[in-house]
Amino acid sequence: MEVRVAILGQGYVGTTLAVGLERIKAGEIPAWGVPFGFPKDFLREPKLTDIKIVHSIDVDEAKVGKTLYEVAQQYFPNLRIPETLKEVRVSRGIHLGSTRGLPLKARGLEEETSLQDAVERIVSEWEKAKVDVIVNVITTEKGPGIGNWEKLVEAIKKGGEWEGGKLPATYAYYYAAMLYAETVKPVAFANAIPITLARDEAAVNAAAQRNSIVLGDDGASGATPLTSDLLEHLAERNRYVKGVVQFNIGGNLDFLALLDPERNKAKETTKSSIVKDILGYDAPHFIKPTGYLEPLGDKKFVSMHIEYISFNGAVDEMIVNVRINDSPALAGLLVDVIRTAKIALEHGEKGTIYEINAFFMKNPGPAGAKSISRIVAYQLLIDWLLRHEALEKIPRYSVHTFIEDLARLRKLA
Template identity: 55%
Template sequence: MVRVVILGQGFVASIFASGLEKVKAGKMEPYGVPMADELPIKIREVEIVGSYDVDASKVGKDLYDVVRRYDPEAPESLKGITVRKGIHLRSLRNLPIKATGLDDEMTLKEAVEHLIGEWKELKPDVFVNVCTTEAFHMFQSREELEKAIEEDDREKLTATQVYVYAAAKYAKEVGGAAFVNAIPTLIANSPVFVELAKESNLVVFGDDGATGATPLTADVLSHLAQRNRYVLDVAQFNIGGNNDFLALTDKERNKSKEFTKSSIVKDLLGYDAPHYIKPTGFLEPLSDKKFIAMHIEYVSFNGAHDELVITGRINDSPALAGLLVDLVRLGKMAVEKKEFGTVYDVNAFYMKNPGPNERPNIPRIIAHEKARMWAGLEPKWL
């Protein structure tokens, strides 16, 4: 059994919950789940045991009712779990959503203890973080992080950082847990958090789920690099109409995304071709089905200039939700293997910015084989 607690019951988490239950009930094929039936832990063994949010219209509601806002065909098996109150800090700033959080009622230190108390009852093996994209500060040392919690420094900390801190304390007490950081805040890429995780029996996967146009750009760039074609520039646009895109209209939050997305160019090409890779706009009628476009100019043999133009309309949330079905099971496997800290072989395939921070993005086709081998599966093409 893999007991899962969700942090951020929005679009991605709701499609994850809904699709998971449908697959478990045999009503849906596990398309979009890379290692669907192959992992030793089966999809039917994954169980959502808790959910947290800070949107006042979701906290206290039944999970089924929240999921139904995103998927009218949500299965009734989701009934019976109440969405609990998380820590909001500045998570919903500038968004048209009323925030409510434990931090309105207590200090951050008390909120951490409160969460650990709840988690000891819920007994999660894996936390999945799919909160709203945050603007964040990088902690340089454990002392700085602990001081910020101790002194209730709400300006310095983001909700994700506090959740990881709490999950580490929880993991230390219960012997092990995993934290899947599917958002851009640097956790698996932060030496401070990886060290904390290692010492606390916590596995962290991260950062930022690799979906949408970015992994496709990575594949195309590897294709060009393998053939020694010289890339002149990369332009990649993303326009979407879900709340995540709305949040990204905030400059500071967008910076975090830009950071994770842009690291691929130098990592894969070996040089930093001029590029513009970031979510570019919010257009409500597009809803969750975003518009992506990419344009890559490069030089081929004898100085020939080629151009690639790729466009698409991609359902945003299901792309990440499918990966999460693997990640929660891989998280439990990592705990069983006692690979505390972070696991590059998993991150390299599933994350846009794979931790630890000294490790690069590699072509996904290779990362895919590495992840399979880490999970004890036969490589597919090697």
Template identity: 30%
Template sequence: MKSIRVAIAGAGNCAWSFAQFTAQAQADPDTRLPGLMCHTLGGYRLADVTIVAAFDVDEAKVGLPLAEAFTAPAVSATRFTPLGADRDAPVLPAPLFDGLDGPLGAVVRTAPAVADATPEDVAKALVEHEVDVLVIALPTGASQAIRMFARAALTAGTAVVNCTPEELARDEAVARGFADAGVVLLGDDLRSHLGATCLHAALIELLLSRGLELESTYQLNVGGNTDFLNLADTARSASKFTSKSNALRAAGMTDVDGVAGPSGFIGHLGDTKLCFANVTASSVLGSEVRIDIKLTVEDSPNAAGVIANAVRAAKTAGDRGLSGAVDAPSPLLFKSPPRGLPESQARAAFLDFAS
């Protein structure tokens, strides 16, 4: 039976939701789960995915099995189902670098073992646990730590799914290094399954498809999990604004007044994310069309379905002899891939790749 062995860098909210989604699939492999676009992708079901290790720096997680690590105070995503085969996967210490710079440093205490952890330890662990795909889900803005994990994966020959806005797949030098080594790299900045960017991009594409001219647009996002706490620091959130702008430009937003990005941390929202978006366009005889929307989602499960597709796409790409930044599945899975596409074209390219 084919399987995919996954490690996660960053045992936080998105990792917790993804682990639960995987457990749900493992419990009933043949059931088609809501929110999973492809039951089978490249011959792999989600039930064929196993999380074999995670990396973190939080003293409430490091050294614990995965199921216990997800009870840490910093994890606010809803607990829907217990973990199955993955519950005892170890949470290993990772080098800190800039992982807790900014507001996160005030709410997360570093595990003592982190002081002795090295990039070589990460690469060695990936080899020892026979990891096929490393999912990088570190805090936005942790540039040094994110790139360290990418280098460690490259050393180990492990495919990478970059869920962060840090430019790895878009960085020509990084992508070339993965291509030369015969290793797959997917990224950058994971899209939510049905989130703010997905909805915003679809609206822009719809208006343009009807011949309207886009005049202005905005997208404001607030939430209460540690991701939004981290993004409250403008030094950490800059890459997120760039990534979202890349996604909207791929949808057709050109020289208009537009802004999109995180706009505030509201602690009592927990893992709930609110998006407020506006699109204004001119239509027949210069008449105005204005769309105002509010989207409410639980943030972390919204990422889990996309990670489920991304890890299977990464393994499938490797099976097919592809390497480096792989174009076909990326525009649907990421906000800021090397080559963006409008939503409808991205979906068609992904489904063609998945079949």
């Protein structure tokens, strides 16, 4: 079962995804970091080797027109880049000012033609590439949701005018994806950035009406899922959390982009949703990216402090420090976001799928859905995969293995 993937934003995450995937497919490296990938591929179909990156979009002049092989050389100068990446060339996308404030020269299709034409050009490229899944990993954008589909149609007609400012590029791409779904075939749009999309009713309805899927929002890859699991641990033992501090400092372009207060706010919103959702009360918290330090590169520094009250009024503290390679953390997860998206499409699912979002995303859609711990979300996802007959074998000791074991033990007793 082939899965044909289009990438939006051929940056650190997009390029790590392309390189890592080809190296796994070539048998050069094991699939560590892909949830259902190793030691055995637990998914029946699609296999890792079924994923093909067939289209890529960026707006950075240093990337547009280059092959993924050449772009990968910019990121990994000391690595042997898979030759297969020479087959895809980065196309120009829609800019709408999404890289403002960043040290790069960017130009969008809308500067040479109308926004409507730009959208149609992208749709026809996706059509030629027969895309199934679109993965959004462009620079962090902020947006409260589309709200009303007609308003989006109007904004596209008006060249991107939106609420007194510019339409976020993500919403223009989403409009293109829905046009593709209408005129070519159903598609899955995975929104791995903080902008609201899978939590937006208008976006989810638009996908559902076109037998398509939107997943999101914001990939949950580093410190936030770890914090969510620690909070679950405390909540299950009824320890009262007095406060949570979690900060990140990194040296990649995304951390530089997050110095912009608007973008930082978007990230803070998706990161902070876990506290109340998991604990049931809103413990005071400070959870956000806090700084940029170039020498850290892609390997961010994360520090976490949780203070809580235990039995008999005892006050405990948890302090965790980690250095996390930021882009591989998300790229590995995206491999299985892509595969689960394809499984959902094959089963004719539409709208958004909470079971997928809850495990992979920081702020899972649909609107109003809770951000649960990843330990719990993993079990939900296993259950979803079982219902779709997508697993060859249940990985690890899940609730389902436990229930099977219990039945066996009862028979023995």
